[in-house]
Amino acid sequence: MPQAPQTIAVAMSGGVDSSAVAALLRAQGHTLVGLTLQLWNQRRLAGHEGMPESVQGRCCSIDDVYDARRVAEHLDIPYYLVNQEARFEAEVVKPFVSEYLAGRTPIPCTLCNNHLKFDALLLTARQIGAELIATGHYARNHFDPIRNRWILSRPADHSKDQTYFLFGLTQDQLAHTLFPLGEMQKPVVRQMAADAGLALAQKPDSQEICFIPGGDYSAFLAAYLEDQGEAQPDLSGDLVSTSGEILGRHTGIHTVTVGQRKGLGLTSPNPLYVLNIHPDSHAVTVGSDADLMSRELHANRLNWISIPDLAEPIRVRAKIRHRHEPAWATLSPAGPDLAHVLFDEPQRAVTPGQAAIFFHEDEVVGGGWIVNPND
Incomplete structure (x- = not known):
């Protein structure tokens, strides 16, 4: 956390966490600008078969934008809505559809963080004179002068760990990002929001993917292809x-x-x-169920954080789903932009399309996307 007052852009999602971050930094005397990314027209596919009208409970909804603006007004800070709908569709939605049609199970939230949100937020922040962005993610980062690298680590509250969605951050992005909640527990964050007079202090966390109401992927795929004028392939x-x-x-x-x-x-x-x-x-x-157990996986599209590259086998704990408990494994190079993971104990349901994140203690060594080596 910066000691001297600075101009900081706060990524405001309309939830408790990012709102509490804005209140905390404002109380510390920093000059803030609130930014919300407009990513998806929540009513775009309404009326298509299987697509409900309601958008409640999803992140980045119209209600969330309203709540973010209301928090900015309460804190008396400038607020901007940044339209990234076209880029979100090109870099998150279309790859999501392609992956599902190819029999893989993608993670749109990780794609969004790694390839859009932080890039767009930093660009906008610099355009308005801010060199730092702050988010409500539960994670920690710091600079290690010995390794000359920025390090991403799990938060103090492991139950809220969001590093699985952040493994693709670059050194430049980590150098210009603040995670003020990294040392906090969720109840403390809610109390901090309440103490700041924020009406959404007890607002429930968003549970659904912003563009897939009810988690019905099949209905979304059918509706989206129809919207694009494409026939749904016979798969x-x-x-x-x-x-x-x-x-x-x-x-x-x-x-x-x-x-x-x-x-x-x-x-x-x-x-x-x-x-x-x-x-x-x-x-x-x-x-x-026993057949679901596997001791190995391959991952590509790798991003290294605590190390510059993977030159030889190392011991890590690997996480293959957001709610998966990291398991001990040996991580080895397997070719250009390809890594091999051999677990000490078999793991359940290793799924192509999901991310694999590698830890040394609480540090994120790096991560990549699970692939079928035969594809």
């Missing part, structure tokens, strides 16, 4: 056992994900889970 295929026996049919590889059990339309004396999705043949392999 149906066979449900097959690990021995290759055809057990049934599925309606499309975009409707299933690794680890899924419900909705397969199969009867079996033991539960069956999605093990692998084969985009070329549209076949989906199913098997037992």
